[in-house]
Amino acid sequence: MRFARLGPVGSEIPVALHNGEAFDLRSIAADINGAFFAADGVAAAKAALAAGTLPAVATEGVRVGAPIARPGKIVCVGLNYSDHAEETGATLPDEPVIFMKDPSTMVGPFDDVFIPRTSEKTDWEVELGVVIGATARYLESPDDAAAVIAGYAVSHDVSERAFQLERGGTWDKGKSCETFNPFGPELLTADEVADPQALGLRLWVNGVERQNGTTANMAFGVNHIIWYLSQFMVLQPGDVINTGTPAGVAMGIEGQPYLRAGDVVELEIDGLGRARQTLVQA
Structure with missing residues (x-):
């Protein structure tokens, strides 16, 4: 549905x-x-x-x-695609890299995205978004995770790389700027997705394809991520998990300009629809 x-x-x-x-x-x-x-x-x-x-x-x-109202929390996974880790010069982690994103960043899939004041490195990231449908705490195994997934949506984990990596060493402030999580256009229930590890993800900037990956390249699959998170926090109905991005972000392309006012980002995931955002100066 x-x-x-x-x-x-x-x-x-x-x-x-x-x-x-x-x-x-x-x-x-x-x-x-x-x-x-x-x-x-x-x-x-x-x-x-x-x-x-x-x-x-x-x-x-x-x-x-956005296909759901503001979530209680948005939990994100970093460096979760082998090709993305390679392009950024990082080693795949032994455990999922977890950070939080301000829930108020969630906006509609066609809403404008604001480039923060003083930003020079606003970047794009197409991601599979997972919506939690039931309380999850201390799940016994990844096999238990499927029962707590409500559905899936296209998520744009917009990032400001200088804020994220160069100013104080915390990721959250580079991920939590206003409008930094367009979501949707729709939520597809979990029973309609045969295999969340077999979905293509694509993103274009001003009509030029920048990302074209597959969830098959996740270092940690959806079920593993949910099981893992449940060992450290209680996942509540309506919470969102951003599961990581494939290769092709601006940070990983030498000489690639970051997003500027007037740029248009389009993104899609197989079966979950297509979104489009225009960048504007805050």
């Missing part, structure tokens, strides 16, 4: 997408958020859609928001 949220910032309507139409979910849920997943809103939405009780809503000319 596919979910989206449509409408102005702060007034998005939760919808189910089916056969090219959008169906209003407000009769069964106020929003697509942690409470929705915790109450098995996916099953309720499927039942209501099958029963024909959900009214259709117009989509033409309507803003597409």
